[in-house]
Amino acid sequence: MAHHGWQGEQGLPHRGPAQSPGLRCACDQHGRRFVRPRRRTNRSIRPGARSTSHGIPSRSGEPRTRPHGRRTPPCALLVAAHLLAPRPAGVMTSRIKRLVQQLDGEASESYDARAELIWIHSDAILAIVDGLPSLGGFGQLTAIEVFKEVSDFRCGPALVGLLDSDTPAIREWAATALANLEVDGAIELLRRAHRACLQRTPPPDWTEPSGISWALTELGGRSPVLPPCA
Structure with missing residues (x-):
């Protein structure tokens, strides 16, 4: 039997609405097959049906309106109040x-x-x-x-205290966090931390000196230094 119309999903031919038993395809969520309902014939939609608050006509073509007196169930309000109530x-x-x-x-x-x-x-x-x-x-x-x-300003004192940590990574991260928070009062403390870092003579591959230097640069705490003339 010849089929008329365009090709449907998954390459299956789409037949007329009166003859189509529905399109069978796999359900991605549950892994089983379901039957798509038949296409309904085009019904005439009155011009007034699109001017309702919902804008969706009913099956009979009449405007779909909410019946008077229908309200949200009280149990839904109770659930919403429970979820929104502060602890x-x-x-x-x-x-x-x-x-x-x-x-x-x-x-x-x-x-x-x-x-x-x-x-x-x-x-x-x-x-x-x-x-x-x-x-x-x-x-x-x-x-x-x-x-x-x-990015709360109350983090500043705690980050300043971490500049004296025994762990190089903590000192470096605290310095960069102070720069990100733009704590201007930390410039002198960062300079002291930078001098202490250089006195410890860290290995060349450690990033703590450059991290503290970057923080000082971001806060405007570094002054240009010219090399001595030969």
Whole structure:
């Protein structure tokens, strides 16, 4: 039997609406087959049917309007109120403290805690600052990343304290974070950290001296030096 019309999905011919049993194709979500309903014949749509608030005609061609008296179920309002209600301060504080301690955990756990603390934003800063001394090197580096993403001025004193850390990477990351936050009062402290770094004579492949120098440049704390004349 000859088929008329254009080719449908998956190369199957599209037959007339009165003869088509429906198009069978695989369901990507559930992995089983479903039958697409037959195409309906074109119905005449009155001009007034498109001027309704919904703009979609009903099956009979009449304008589709919402029946009077139909309202949102009260249970939906209760669910929305439950989701939007703020959590108690004590519950939120304990949750943030737990996330701060997770910054020192495994890589996946630390990454998840970092992302959630960034989402909490400024409300998490004081808890991170308080818990910073109890974190190890990995946790402090992750906390610096949170400080840089949140960009809260209250991070400044904590970052200045990290300039005296025993870990070179923490000192460097703290210096670059101070530059990103544009903490102008940290210029003299960065100069002192840079002099202390040079006195320790780091290996040539260490990036701490260049990182602190970059922070000083960003804050306008470096002065041009001309080489002595021969």
